[in-house]
Amino acid sequence: MTPAARVQTAIELLDQILEGTPAEKVLTGWARKSRFAGSKDRAAVRDHVFDVLRRRRSVLAADTVETGRSLMIGLLAQDGADLEDLFSGQGYGPSVLSVEDRAMDEVMQSERALDLPDWVQPLLQASLGDAFLENAKALRKRAPVFLRVNLQKTTREAAIDLLRTDGVETVVCPLADTALEVIEGPRKVPNSQAFKEGYIEVQDASSQAAIAQLPLRDGMRVLDYCAGGGGKTLAMGGRIGGTFVAHDALPQRMSDLPVRADRAGLQVQIFDDNQLTREPGFDLVFCDVPCSGSGTWRRSPDAKWRFSPDDLKALLDVQSEILDNACDRVNSSGTIAYATCSMLREENENQIDRFIARHSDWTCSATHHWQITERCDGFFLALLTRT
Numbered sequence: 461m462t463p464a465a466r467v468q469t470a471i472e473l474l475d476q477i478l479e480g481t482p483a484e485k486v487l488t489g490w491a492r493k494s495r496f497a498g499s500k501d502r503a504a505v506r507d508h509v510f511d512v513l514r515r516r517r518s519v520l521a522a523d524t525v526e527t528g529r530s531l532m533i534g535l536l537a538q539d540g541a542d543l544e545d546l547f548s549g550q551g552y553g554p555s556v557l558s559v560e561d562r563a564m565d566e567v568m569q570s571e572r573a574l575d576l577p578d579w580v581q582p583l584l585q586a587s588l589g590d591a592f593l594e595n596a597k598a599l600r601k602r603a604p605v606f607l608r609v610n611l612q613k614t615t616r617e618a619a620i621d622l623l624r625t626d627g628v629e630t631v632v633c634p635l636a637d638t639a640l641e642v643i644e645g646p647r648k649v650p651n652s653q654a655f656k657e658g659y660i661e662v663q664d665a666s667s668q669a670a671i672a673q674l675p676l677r678d679g680m681r682v683l684d685y686c687a688g689g690g691g692k693t694l695a696m697g698g699r700i701g702g703t704f705v706a707h708d709a710l711p712q713r714m715s716d717l718p719v720r721a722d723r724a725g726l727q728v729q730i731f732d733d734n735q736l737t738r739e740p741g742f743d744l745v746f747c748d749v750p751c752s753g754s755g756t757w758r759r760s761p762d763a764k765w766r767f768s769p770d771d772l773k774a775l776l777d778v779q780s781e782i783l784d785n786a787c788d789r790v791n792s793s794g795t796i797a798y799a800t801c802s803m804l805r806e807e808n809e810n811q812i813d814r815f816i817a818r819h820s821d822w823t824c825s826a827t828h829h830w831q832i833t834e835r836c837d838g839f840f841l842a843l844l845t846r847t
């Protein structure tokens with residue numbers, strides 16, 4: 461596909477997304493139907509679509525109707541692309557620029573907004589204070605890819621060397637002693653020997669840094685209460701030898717965990733609610749609760765525009781219910797670790813304050829924040845123990 465044809469495809473896919481179809485569904489549907497598109501074409505179209513969604517507000521000039529075409533023109537103009545060349549009307553590319561399109565090109569030389577939904581911006585501002593602007597700007601950029609090195613199987617240095625033999629270039633990330641940033645060849649990671657041998661997993665650096673802050677000791681009994689795909693279970697298992705139990709309200713979310721654990725050389729038991737009630741209390745109950753994901757919105761920019769005040773309210777209820785349930789799963793000297801990838805105070809400190817107001821025998825021994833930067837996603841961790 462020519463660069464212009466990729467732009468026209470992105471325009472058509474964005475129109476479908478604007479009609480309400482989720483971005484992933486639109487992109488997968490197109491990839492299935494378009495056998496002529498190679499992997500580079502797919503990646504380029506995907507990048508166009510996600511760049512627009514990340515900056516959906518600022519790429520649109522004031523008073524311009526939101527269409528796939530107007531959004532793509534705004535994006536390309538903001539990035540300094542040669543619009544006359546791309547919009548030439550040739551081949552499968554988009555039709556030539558109108559007078560209005562050219563006017564937009566000029567407007568877009570300046571940025572309009574921070575690309576946040578109106579109702580979210582004040583909440584983020586109140587939550588982040590002076591750090592708000594830096595965080596909001598970082599959310600408009602593409603996120604880097606990070607790997608977690610499984611220290612039970614190898615070292616960071618050996619992992620760097622092995623990845624290089626498969627065309628994946630990485631550098632040490634200072635945020636965590638397990639973290640590597642991929643600077644070349646991220647798409648080659650799943651087929652690399654390092655991945656197949658269980659030496660590495662894909663995981664953001666702030667999640668790894670949070671796991672490094674947990675009070676983990678060899679021999680502990682650990683429950684990952686909201687395990688999902690099990691990324692945090694594996695990360696905890698990469699740090700200590702112990703007993704690991706995974707649980708999730710939606711067990712199908714854990715379907716890949718046995719294969720991943722096997723690759724990592726970790727034994728993980730998967731328990732439902734009934735099995736958990738028969739278990740003695742755990743030393744650590746890790747609650748990576750469902751949340752707005754606002755610290756990771758640059759990875760799923762579609763979610764940013766879909767997220768509503770009702771969604772937030774429902775999440776707050778689920779988060780407090782999970783914390784209340786976690787109390788029954790932890791032994792008398794154990795710790796509850798509450799984690800979100802949210803930047804919103806409502807989901808973080810306020811949730812902890814409300815928990816302590818409901819459970820006066822509990823105290824918060826530490827909180828940690830990771831801000832959204834070019835280098836890492838936003839993350840929040842609170843450690844709770846009985847007084």
Ligand SMILES: C[S@@+](CC[C@H](N)C(=O)[O-])C[C@H]1O[C@@H](n2cnc3c(N)ncnc32)[C@H](O)[C@@H]1O
Nearest residue numbers: 686687688689690691692708709710748749750
């Ligand atoms: C943020 S995700 C977890 C991601 C996972 N820890 C990882 O590293 O891949 C939150 C998970 O909580 C689960 N969940 C939602 N409500 C729950 C509940 N009441 N009890 C336990 N898990 C719940 C969701 O199904 C989802 O998989």
